[in-house]
Amino acid sequence: GNGIVEMEDVEAVVQNYGVEAHPLGGSNALGHDLSMDFNSTIANFGEYVEMEIKIGNEQQSVDKLYGLAFSIHFDEPLSIKQSSIMVDYVGSVFGEAEENIRLHKVLLSELGRIDFAITRYDHAPLNDVYGKVLTLGFIIEENIETITLESQAYSMNAAFQNVRCVEENGNPIELSIWEGAELSIQGTEPPFPILIEQLPISSTTTERTGHVKYYPNPVKEQLYLKLDKKTRVKTIVVYGPLGDLLLKQDGYDGPIPTMNWRKGVYYLEIWDTKDRRHLLKVIKE
16 A cells, blocks of 8 residues: 555565575576576675566566565575665666665565565556566675685575565466576685684674774774773784784784785784784775
8 A cells, every 4th residue: 555565564575575596596486587697706805796686577567567576595694795786777667766665674674584575655556567676786805704724715606585576456476486596606715713712703893703803994094902801812823814924923912013014905914912812804905
């Protein structure tokens, strides 16, 4: 009634609720195509990538299209920079202007899922349409949990979940949910083994690993460490982007100067007085 297919509006889309297409698994239903595809098969850290969602095809267009809801599940969500997620509708079958399209809930959850629900403000169903629904874009962020000394690259797979497509009266539109999409992410080999028990690294302003906070990140001139009350630094080791040893010092008595560092990714290996190892990833602007 309000012109939007809410994610909780299960009754109106019960036929397709829970339908899931696993990555590279092929179609799992008969009906109009629903597909996704990355704009490239390979991406590097820091690169902006896009994936296009399409419905129907030239041979089988969609009639009475009123609302479409779906989730995209990523098996490597830590590789997606949350703040970089963008959606555009240029060439969308639902229309290109924001005043035409109503989009609900675009947020990467802790489970690695982005939920979408799309319809038009004018409540008018669409006939004889096929093509792009939307383009989803984001920046690839290094996932330090995944990179190991044995592997310098890994794959991120995406798949549809919870697909629901309806006519204006709530009748379901059958969809053929095609295979997911796969993106090969090129890793960089750290200069030393990574401890699995360390917390994952993100690119927020203040980062935490174990009992150590550090900021800012990205850094320009000085890097600050903030320790909890029971933690004392014994040794700090800094490795450059090529794995070269830049600094080794005992203790911590003030900010680490970074103004002479080249742009790139640096690793700090910190040992505390309890012989615990903390691994920090720092980006130099």
